[in-house]
Amino acid sequence: MTDSKTIAPPSNSFKxxxxxxxxxxxxxxxxxxxxxxxxxxxxxxxxxxxxEAIFKVLPGITxxxxxAYKNNAFVPAEETDTDVVYAGYDSEGNFKGIAIVxxxxxxxxxxxxxxxxxxxxxxVVGFYVLESKETPGLGDKIEKDPxxxxxxxxxxVDLNDDQSTLQNRVxxxxxxxxxxxxxxxxxxGATISSRAIGEIINASASEWAPLIYKNKTxxxxxxxxx
Amino acid sequence: MNNEITKxxxxxxxxxxxxxxxxxxxxxxxxxxxxxxLAVSNTAVNAxxxxxxxxxxxxxxxxxxxxxxxxxxxxxxxxxYILIIATFVTMIxxxxxxxSVDLHxxxxxxxxxxxxxxxxxxxxxxxxxxxxxxxxxxxxLGMGLGFTLGLVSLGMVREILGSGSIFGIAILxxxxxxxxxxxxxxxxxxxxxxxxxxxxxxxxxxxxL
Numbered sequence: 001m002t003d004s005k006t007i008a009p010p011s012n013s014f015k016x017x018x019x020x021x022x023x024x025x026x027x028x029x030x031x032x033x034x035x036x037x038x039x040x041x042x043x044x045x046x047x048x049x050x051x052e053a054i055f056k057v058l059p060g061i062t063x064x065x066x067x068a069y070k071n072n073a074f075v076p077a078e079e080t081d082t083d084v085v086y087a088g089y090d091s092e093g094n095f096k097g098i099a100i101v102x103x104x105x106x107x108x109x110x111x112x113x114x115x116x117x118x119x120x121x122x123x124v125v126g127f128y129v130l131e132s133k134e135t136p137g138l139g140d141k142i143e144k145d146p147x148x149x150x151x152x153x154x155x156x157v158d159l160n161d162d163q164s165t166l167q168n169r170v171x172x173x174x175x176x177x178x179x180x181x182x183x184x185x186x187x188x189g190a191t192i193s194s195r196a197i198g199e200i201i202n203a204s205a206s207e208w209a210p211l212i213y214k215n216k217t218x219x220x221x222x223x224x225x226x
Numbered sequence: 227m228n229n230e231i232t233k234x235x236x237x238x239x240x241x242x243x244x245x246x247x248x249x250x251x252x253x254x255x256x257x258x259x260x261x262x263x264l265a266v267s268n269t270a271v272n273a274x275x276x277x278x279x280x281x282x283x284x285x286x287x288x289x290x291x292x293x294x295x296x297x298x299x300x301x302x303x304x305x306x307y308i309l310i311i312a313t314f315v316t317m318i319x320x321x322x323x324x325x326s327v328d329l330h331x332x333x334x335x336x337x338x339x340x341x342x343x344x345x346x347x348x349x350x351x352x353x354x355x356x357x358x359x360x361x362x363x364x365x366x367l368g369m370g371l372g373f374t375l376g377l378v379s380l381g382m383v384r385e386i387l388g389s390g391s392i393f394g395i396a397i398l399x400x401x402x403x404x405x406x407x408x409x410x411x412x413x414x415x416x417x418x419x420x421x422x423x424x425x426x427x428x429x430x431x432x433x434x435l
Contacts, residue, residue: 016302023294027313034317038324133334138410189406207413223235 050114050130054099055087057126061088061096067212067219074218085208087219088116095219096211097125102204107192109133111142113200115152117209119216122159123181124201127152132193139193148187148194156181157205159213165206172198191213239364246368251420252345253376254425259345263377264338264414269395273381274374275329279318279337281370284346285363291354294361298355307350308341315340345367345373380417384408 026219054064067074068081077084077167084098097118103110105161111134129143142148158167172195184201186194212219249337254256258281266276287310291298296305319337323330340346349369354362382392388408390398407413 015299019306020302020309022297023309026290027309030313031316034320038320042320045324045327117321122323131331135410138406162358 027048036090053114053128053130054088056128057099057114058088058097059116059126060090062091063089063093064099065089072194074212074215084196085212095216098208099126099217100208102129102200102202103131104196104200104203106132106134106196107139108135111193111196111200113197113202114117115183116206117157122157122209122213123159124152124155124205127197127201134190134193136176139190141187141190142193142197145187145190147185149176151184154181155184155201157201157209158182159210163210163213165210166202170198170205239361239419242291242361242364243368245371246365246372247373250369251376252369253373254421256345257422258348259343259373260418261339262336262343263380264411264418266333266408267377267380267384267414267417268388269332269385270328270378270381272332273377274299275322276333277334277370277374277377279322279333280316280340280343280346280373281367283311283314283340283343284349284370287311288349288354288362288366289359291341291350292357292359295355303351303355304347307347307355311346311350312341328387334340345369374419379421380414383417383420384413389415 039176051064055061065087066077066081066084067087068077069083069085070081073183074085084101088096088099090096097116097120099114099116101112101114103112106109109132111129112131114130115124116127117123118125127149132140132143134140134142155170156168157170159165160167166182168180170182170184172184172186173186175186183196184194246252250256253263262276262280266272287307290310291307294306315338318340319330322333343394349366350380353365357365386392386397387405390396390402390404408417
């Protein structure tokens, strides 16, 4: 401060205000233009990534249709719907399974996953991580560790006798100790992250599986309303 | 410190460019902006993207600061610089999302953290606010590419040792036991130390001649 006094008189507040407001306006305009300019592309990429993931978690499907759960029934989803699941069909139009998006607390942040549910055999048939901030090299093994992903090719999510919830809790066990079809073989070095996946699937499947199983005839026909 | 060097040399713009790449390399000589250097250099692709994103922000903010240098009163200069830098960081954040979801996923919070990268603020304060537009752009280009060079040098070493691949292409046989520590933060410190050692040995040797 002393420097500025000896060299030049301090700028008056109008100049300061003008500079800050001016820069603020320029910056605001730049951000708005970038946001508007990139938004369609970002939304397109997100939808693409989700679509790709749906085909990844439901092996053998060629067609998919979003359904929303409204008033105790599954109806083809509109864009504004929130509780959406994705039904997959093979090339002959046969219903193959449902892809469900779920999320829960991981080690670092929320983990968002998608998994495929086959109501016919009552199993989870595929799994993919949509969003995670797990530790690189350790926690992020949940995304790519082949033996861990192997868990989700036939994970048992049988319903109990009155079909209100799962027969057995989906639970992550210590690596190499998986004995039952509803257990997830964990990852050493990523204990918390792999446990979180088990819990996310358990929570989501105990909510969705009974609903889907009860209403599975709703998905039988492939409607192309869009 | 930067000031003295720029005043002593720098009669023409090419020098401004070269000095950032080599003589005053932000990573190996100035050791500035270490947070992203250590955190996002776990693979070569991440390092390259991070380096280019930082370079973009550096070039844009340097030019704007240089253009507005007579308009910004010195009392509010830091606030103005941060505002300008934050704007370009937000823009590059959207741009990266629009380029690839996966890349954005990998870089995570470190894109937003470019705002507080001391390299960018130091170039705005020490260089762009005192020099013409052309010189400032050359300076930013040199520093930005120098930073990218540093990041990629670290990223390549860490990816080869930590994942047995380079730019995502496997180059080492499957029998190679990956050094997990190299992709963890500690590996970043080891690699940076090793590169600094190489650089300083080279410098010492050259000065001795």
